[in-house]
Amino acid sequence: MAEATHDAVHQHEPPKSFIRKYIFSLDHKVIGIQYILLALSAVVVGMLMSVLMRVNLSWPGTHIKIMETLFPTGAPGGVMSPEFYLSLVTMHGTIMVFFVLTTAPQGGFGNYFLPIQIGAEDMAFPFLNMMSFWVTFVGFLVLLLAIFAEGNATVGAWFTKLGEALGSPGAWAGGSGTVGPIGGWTGYAPLSALGKVAGPGQGAGVNLWIISIAIFCVGSLLGALNFITTLLNMRTRGMTLMRMPLTCWAWFTTAVLALLSFPVLLGGGILLLLDRIAGTSFFIPGNLYVSGALQPLHTGGSPLLWQHLFWFFGHPEVYIAILPGMGATSHILSTFARKPIFGYRAMVFAIFAIGMLGFFVWGHHMFISGMSPYSAIAFSVLTLSIGVPSAIKTFNWIGTLWGARIRFTTPMLFAIGFVSLFVAGGITGLVLGQTSLDFFFHDTYFVTAHFHLVMGVASIFGMFAATYFWFPKMFGRMMNESLGKFHFWITFIGVYAIFVPFHAMGMLGMPRRYANFGEYEFLKNSHSLVLFVTIAAIITVAVQIVFYFNFFWSMFKGKRATDNPWEATTLEWTTATPPPHDNFAGQIPAVYRGPYEFSVPGAPKDFMMQNEPEAAEVAATLGDTSGNGGNGQH
Amino acid sequence: MAATVSTERVIDAPVGTGPRSGNGFPKNGGGRFGKDGEPLQFSPSRYRIAAWVVIAGIVMLFTALISSYIVRSASGNDWVPIAMPKVLWLSTSLILLSSVTMEISRRSLKALNDAGYGRWLIVTVVLGLGFLGSQLMAWRQLVRQGVYIASNPHSSFFYLFTAAHGVHLLGGLVALSFLLLRTTKKRDTAEGELRRVGAADAGTIYWHFMDGLWIGLFLLLFFWR
Numbered sequence: 001m002a003e004a005t006h007d008a009v010h011q012h013e014p015p016k017s018f019i020r021k022y023i024f025s026l027d028h029k030v031i032g033i034q035y036i037l038l039a040l041s042a043v044v045v046g047m048l049m050s051v052l053m054r055v056n057l058s059w060p061g062t063h064i065k066i067m068e069t070l071f072p073t074g075a076p077g078g079v080m081s082p083e084f085y086l087s088l089v090t091m092h093g094t095i096m097v098f099f100v101l102t103t104a105p106q107g108g109f110g111n112y113f114l115p116i117q118i119g120a121e122d123m124a125f126p127f128l129n130m131m132s133f134w135v136t137f138v139g140f141l142v143l144l145l146a147i148f149a150e151g152n153a154t155v156g157a158w159f160t161k162l163g164e165a166l167g168s169p170g171a172w173a174g175g176s177g178t179v180g181p182i183g184g185w186t187g188y189a190p191l192s193a194l195g196k197v198a199g200p201g202q203g204a205g206v207n208l209w210i211i212s213i214a215i216f217c218v219g220s221l222l223g224a225l226n227f228i229t230t231l232l233n234m235r236t237r238g239m240t241l242m243r244m245p246l247t248c249w250a251w252f253t254t255a256v257l258a259l260l261s262f263p264v265l266l267g268g269g270i271l272l273l274l275d276r277i278a279g280t281s282f283f284i285p286g287n288l289y290v291s292g293a294l295q296p297l298h299t300g301g302s303p304l305l306w307q308h309l310f311w312f313f314g315h316p317e318v319y320i321a322i323l324p325g326m327g328a329t330s331h332i333l334s335t336f337a338r339k340p341i342f343g344y345r346a347m348v349f350a351i352f353a354i355g356m357l358g359f360f361v362w363g364h365h366m367f368i369s370g371m372s373p374y375s376a377i378a379f380s381v382l383t384l385s386i387g388v389p390s391a392i393k394t395f396n397w398i399g400t401l402w403g404a405r406i407r408f409t410t411p412m413l414f415a416i417g418f419v420s421l422f423v424a425g426g427i428t429g430l431v432l433g434q435t436s437l438d439f440f441f442h443d444t445y446f447v448t449a450h451f452h453l454v455m456g457v458a459s460i461f462g463m464f465a466a467t468y469f470w471f472p473k474m475f476g477r478m479m480n481e482s483l484g485k486f487h488f489w490i491t492f493i494g495v496y497a498i499f500v501p502f503h504a505m506g507m508l509g510m511p512r513r514y515a516n517f518g519e520y521e522f523l524k525n526s527h528s529l530v531l532f533v534t535i536a537a538i539i540t541v542a543v544q545i546v547f548y549f550n551f552f553w554s555m556f557k558g559k560r561a562t563d564n565p566w567e568a569t570t571l572e573w574t575t576a577t578p579p580p581h582d583n584f585a586g587q588i589p590a591v592y593r594g595p596y597e598f599s600v601p602g603a604p605k606d607f608m609m610q611n612e613p614e615a616a617e618v619a620a621t622l623g624d625t626s627g628n629g630g631n632g633q634h
Numbered sequence: 635m636a637a638t639v640s641t642e643r644v645i646d647a648p649v650g651t652g653p654r655s656g657n658g659f660p661k662n663g664g665g666r667f668g669k670d671g672e673p674l675q676f677s678p679s680r681y682r683i684a685a686w687v688v689i690a691g692i693v694m695l696f697t698a699l700i701s702s703y704i705v706r707s708a709s710g711n712d713w714v715p716i717a718m719p720k721v722l723w724l725s726t727s728l729i730l731l732s733s734v735t736m737e738i739s740r741r742s743l744k745a746l747n748d749a750g751y752g753r754w755l756i757v758t759v760v761l762g763l764g765f766l767g768s769q770l771m772a773w774r775q776l777v778r779q780g781v782y783i784a785s786n787p788h789s790s791f792f793y794l795f796t797a798a799h800g801v802h803l804l805g806g807l808v809a810l811s812f813l814l815l816r817t818t819k820k821r822d823t824a825e826g827e828l829r830r831v832g833a834a835d836a837g838t839i840y841w842h843f844m845d846g847l848w849i850g851l852f853l854l855l856f857f858w859r
């Protein structure tokens with residue numbers, strides 16, 4: 001018989017109790033939603049921090065009543081101290097990169113849709129999947145604890161006591177009044193390795209920051225193990241690698257990147273923690289003069305070693321954030337252009353090429369570290385070569401849109417926005433990837449502009465697109481289109497209004513991470529620019545309330561969704577909405593065709609589901625159009 | 635015909651035809667379907683793939699640590715190699731031997747010798763525990779000499795490497811203990827057999843890797859200058 005049906009596909013019975021169903025669930029769909037909710041919570045914290053930073057930059061010396069109440073030491077009289085600002089920079093970066101950009105695209109949407117799209121009942125190891133979320137969640141709690149360990153006198157005192165008990169009082173000193181550690185999300189050694197002596201925000205908060213990231217690494221590795229095994233082992237019949245949706249390729253590549261890069265960060269984090277609490281000297285050089293005193297306990301460590309370890313992880317991490325967005329964008333563009341994705345094979349190779357090249361370019365973050373010019377040239381050339389697969393992808397996205405009868409739904413708008421932001425942010429990568437230019441732009445707002453556009457906002461747009469696209473499948477109801485379009489246009493204009501001026505500031509030489517520019521003569525005239533960005537940021541952040549409202553309101557009050565509201569082709573749209581516990585109610589689908597068969601010539605309707613066998617016969621009579629070359633335009 | 639779970643005792647199937655045949659990935663590319671397109675309830679490849687994925691992750695962790703070792707050994711003039719605790723020869727012999735017994739155990743299972751499988755598994759676990767004990771003795775020897783983690787970079791790396799390897803080996807011991815618990819549970823179905831064989835293969839792959847990793851670390855710490 002054609003359909004691969006059999007009785008015993010249930011890997012585990014649907015759970016009955018509330019805790020097993022919604023809290024400690026083994027179901028990849030519930031775990032995916034848990035990840036998305038975690039990211040939706042974390043992003044609020046990260047966004048509020050960025051607003052606080054903008055307020056401080058535009059109106060230095062503003063009294064903010066609530067800050068005085070919350071952080072009496074870090075913001076005396078409600079006025080933000082420079083140290084407080086630096087800790088905001090650190091926590092904003094850490095929360096956004098790890099708990100938003102890494103959790104939602106991969107842990108959230110990947111978890112929910114990878115098994116369904118390949119026709120599996122669940123992930124290969126449901127228990128590890130559950131662990132991966134809860135480990136990540138604990139990592140987030142530890143990161144929040146870092147805020148209070150530095151910012152709250154009471155909690156800080158606990159850690160000071162703990163440090164005395166452990167025999168490393170300097171490393172665990174708490175209550176310095178900042179909101180968490182200082183050091184940027186990159187935590188450069190040696191200052192991050194010294195403890196209290198390096199200044200405020202260098203005590204218990206940094207330990208907790210390192211521990212949080214280490215826990216996060218473990219959670220991500222469990223996730224990567226599941227993704228890779230599931231994709232290799234659990235594809236349904238007929239789901240060959242080259243018939244997988246591009247989303248699956250993106251999640252798979254991302255999982256490979258996570259698998260190979262997070263252990264390196266974990267290793268670096270262990271070394272850093274040992275330097276802080278066990279008195280080793282991996283990253284701390286001898287004769288180090290810090291805070292007006294020689295640091296006598298250490299000898300011979302290499303601060304640059306930390307940078308190498310960190311960026312060997314850090315650069316692949318950038319792709320971990322954006323590759324799922326690329327996958328979702330490809331998927332959504334094809335669906336609403338009603339055309340096969342242009343150059344499916346090229347897209348697959350490009351996504352893999354970007355992922356693999358990402359492991360050989362970490363040195364471009366370190367051009368000014370005094371590396372040999374020959375190494376710098378090698379890193380530079382490799383960096384620029386990433387432009388090739390990136391251009392292939394952009395070309396193919398435009399090729400997909402070319403001449404199409406586009407359906408401008410909200411997910412489609414966000415997907416097109418992704419392409420725009422990816423190009424706008426990526427193009428400056430070619431500028432920064434050149435050593436000579438980087439010497440000027442390094443540590444200016446130009447860099448901030450580059451990575452916020454390409455890694456931050458573009459990835460977020462990918463996730464917005466994914467949210468609007470898959471929401472009906474996840475919750476059985478449609479999100480409101482009008483609110484969605486309003487959200488899109490303000491956000492799209494808003495992020496450009498924020499980050500385009502950043503480029504100009506960078507060219508003026510405005511350094512990143514500074515709490516105040518008032519003292520610099522050459523930046524006096526740029527205050528209006530700073531103010532403009534702040535206003536744009538506040539408006540853009542405020543508009544996100546519309547998104548949150550739309551999200552939660554639609555969950556209960558939205559229009560009921562059909563099984564396939566977008567007339568899409570992949571397997572998640574063949575099953576019920578929302579999908580049953582084992583995804584396909586025991587009827588595992590078989591796959592007969594590629595993922596993007598829209599407007600197939602001679603076909604009865606303009607889309608062919610992957611599990612439609614009749615169409616295979618139709619295609620056979622017309623000659624082989626089941627590949628991905630036909631663009632369906634006549 | 636739809637595949638139902640077979641209830642016949644596949645254990646009695648001749649060698650090379652049952653689910654115990656083969657030594658790695660099946661010919662169908664690791665998917666869930668047999669050669670004839672019949673869906674399998676469970677593919678044993680899942681465990682083997684997972685073992686290799688885990689190994690890739692651990693390799694990257696140790697690549698980072700070993701690179702740090704090499705960089706650090708050249709970055710300062712404070713590098714004083716510690717004298718090798720003699721008990722490390724015992725550790726090394728124990729873990730080498732445990733790899734052999736693990737392999738015997740796996741082959742016993744493939745040869746349909748369940749009793750042998752369980753017996754050699756126990757021997758392997760005991761040898762693994764012996765290895766960990768021996769490593770702890772090496773630590774004690776160093777502490778007695780006054781060599782601590784912060785004493786100098788070489789001792790820092792020694793403690794770090796042995797601890798990181800020990801933690802992963804402990805994970806392996808937990809996995810082997812699970813295999814051991816399962817030997818007492820009779821699983822007559824084809825799926826039960828597949829799970830058992832897949833898990834035993836994965837455990838063996840991981841255990842050999844732990845062995846090889848230790849040999850590598852041992853050579854790096856005391857024979858690479």
